[in-house]
Amino acid sequence: MSADVAFELPAVFPPRAADAAPPPPAVVTLPPGAVARLELLLRDPDGFLGALDLAAASPGADATIASLTRALVGAVVVGAGLFGSIVGAHRGGLQVLYCSVKVPLILLVTLVVCAAPFVAFARAARLPLGARDVVALALASCARFALVLVGLAPFVWLMEGWSLGYHRVILAVVGVCLVAGVGAGRLLFAGLARSGPGGTRVGLAFVAVFALVGAQTSWILRPFVVRPRTAQAPFVRSLEGDFLGALGTTARSAMDPRIDHLPAAPRSPSALDRRCAGPACD
Amino acid sequence: MSDTVIPTAELHPPIEVPVPRSLALGLAGAVAFGAAAGLGHGAAAIVRGAWMSPALFVGGALLATPPLYLASSWSGSRATAEELVASVADTLGRTGVILLGLAAPAAYFSATLRTPTAWALLLGAAVTVGAAAVRAVSARALSDGPAAAWAWSAFAVALGVRLLAALAHHLPIAHAVTR
Numbered sequence: 001m002s003a004d005v006a007f008e009l010p011a012v013f014p015p016r017a018a019d020a021a022p023p024p025p026a027v028v029t030l031p032p033g034a035v036a037r038l039e040l041l042l043r044d045p046d047g048f049l050g051a052l053d054l055a056a057a058s059p060g061a062d063a064t065i066a067s068l069t070r071a072l073v074g075a076v077v078v079g080a081g082l083f084g085s086i087v088g089a090h091r092g093g094l095q096v097l098y099c100s101v102k103v104p105l106i107l108l109v110t111l112v113v114c115a116a117p118f119v120a121f122a123r124a125a126r127l128p129l130g131a132r133d134v135v136a137l138a139l140a141s142c143a144r145f146a147l148v149l150v151g152l153a154p155f156v157w158l159m160e161g162w163s164l165g166y167h168r169v170i171l172a173v174v175g176v177c178l179v180a181g182v183g184a185g186r187l188l189f190a191g192l193a194r195s196g197p198g199g200t201r202v203g204l205a206f207v208a209v210f211a212l213v214g215a216q217t218s219w220i221l222r223p224f225v226v227r228p229r230t231a232q233a234p235f236v237r238s239l240e241g242d243f244l245g246a247l248g249t250t251a252r253s254a255m256d257p258r259i260d261h262l263p264a265a266p267r268s269p270s271a272l273d274r275r276c277a278g279p280a281c282d
Numbered sequence: 283m284s285d286t287v288i289p290t291a292e293l294h295p296p297i298e299v300p301v302p303r304s305l306a307l308g309l310a311g312a313v314a315f316g317a318a319a320g321l322g323h324g325a326a327a328i329v330r331g332a333w334m335s336p337a338l339f340v341g342g343a344l345l346a347t348p349p350l351y352l353a354s355s356w357s358g359s360r361a362t363a364e365e366l367v368a369s370v371a372d373t374l375g376r377t378g379v380i381l382l383g384l385a386a387p388a389a390y391f392s393a394t395l396r397t398p399t400a401w402a403l404l405l406g407a408a409v410t411v412g413a414a415a416v417r418a419v420s421a422r423a424l425s426d427g428p429a430a431a432w433a434w435s436a437f438a439v440a441l442g443v444r445l446l447a448a449l450a451h452h453l454p455i456a457h458a459v460t461r
Binding site for chain 1: 376377379380381382383384385386387390391394395396397399400403
């Protein structure tokens with residue numbers, strides 16, 4: 001074969017991406033059905049926000065927003081409840097039920113307490129968002145948080161199964177909540193950035209207040225992770241201490257490998273342990 | 283005071299806020315925040331919070347305004363005293379809206395948090411909101427002279443610290459923590 005044979009690429013190859021005209025942005029509409037809407041919320045936050053704008057501007061918006069709100073609240077209750085049941089499974093028994101109620105309560109109570117500051121921040125920054133828009137955005141972020149929690153619940157279950165110890169399981173739960181928080185923040189910041197240049201600062205203020213109130217609410221509703229050998233776990237404990245102090249103690253304990261392997265203190269002998277002697281033993 | 287209205291810059295959509303309304307908002311927000319912070323510590327703490335918070339925020343704004351005018355005139359700005367007062371009032375109004383919103387979490391923490399963290403949290407919130415207000419005023423009123431803006435901001439922060447120190451003896455939450 002001669003070396004100067006010219007090869008020509010057939011014209012079937014598409015032009016390179018740099019040469020091609022950018023495709024027009026796809027218009028995403030809110031799909032029918034709660035599951036499809038939650039899937040859009042989880043997979044494509046920008047598409048979800050665009051669809052929400054379209055839905056709010058279309059006729060019959062009130063009914064659409066109402067059904068979407070129900071789906072979001074449902075996602076918070078079911079998603080956080082499932083995650084809570086996995087967390088409670090570390091102790092088992094009634095704690096599974098307690099945690100499946102308390103974890104959704106954390107999100108909902110925090111949302112209620114934070115609604116007023118969220119609206120105030122948006123008003124003070126003069127963002128063109130009404131109270132309903134702000135609350136809807138916060139609720140959608142909470143729903144995304146709950147959905148990510150469900151997705152990561154098997155990781156917590158795995159950590160519990162490896163018997164890594166009480167303190168490390170707590171750190172795993174906190175780590176999973178941080179990851180879910182990043183996922184929720186992605187939606188929140190995207191939604192606020194669409195509203196104007198001050199949106200990012202308002203988002204930072206949102207996150208700071210929500211994190212503080214959420215930490216306090218979770219502290220009030222403790223215990224969540226309970227040692228398996230604990231005889232009786234209450235639904236809630238009395239008001240004492242605070243979240244940050246407890247997190248510091250847990251982090252120090254998790255770094256100390258002796259904590260979870262200390263021999264149990266000798267218990268006082270019960271009636272069943274005592275050596276039985278005499279005719280009464282028959 | 284006249285019903286001066288100021289076009290608030292960099293806003294979307296532009297909103298014009300009358301000065302008396304801004305002042306009333308600032309005062310109401312500060313009173314609500316202070317009263318909410320004392321909610322978990324009895325009626326006396328609520329009353330103390332209700333006067334101390336406006337003393338800090340509104341008093342701080344009043345004390346920092348004359349030096350702001352001097353800094354503005356020395357830095358070559360042509361803003362009149364009335365425009366400066368309107369600018370400060372607008373920032374005070376926005377601060378009041380934020381404090382009004384923060385009243386709910388303040389009441390929540392006041393009722394449920396009984397450790398020294400509560401004191402740090404309250405102080406942190408007051409300092410953050412105050413610093414944001416100082417930053418907003420200096421960015422709007424002293425945009426022509428960065429040196430004057432820095433000097434006035436440092437003065438305003440020092441003034442706030444002084445006011446806080448003077449009011450600290452009366453803070454209801456400090457008594458609750460040391461109890």
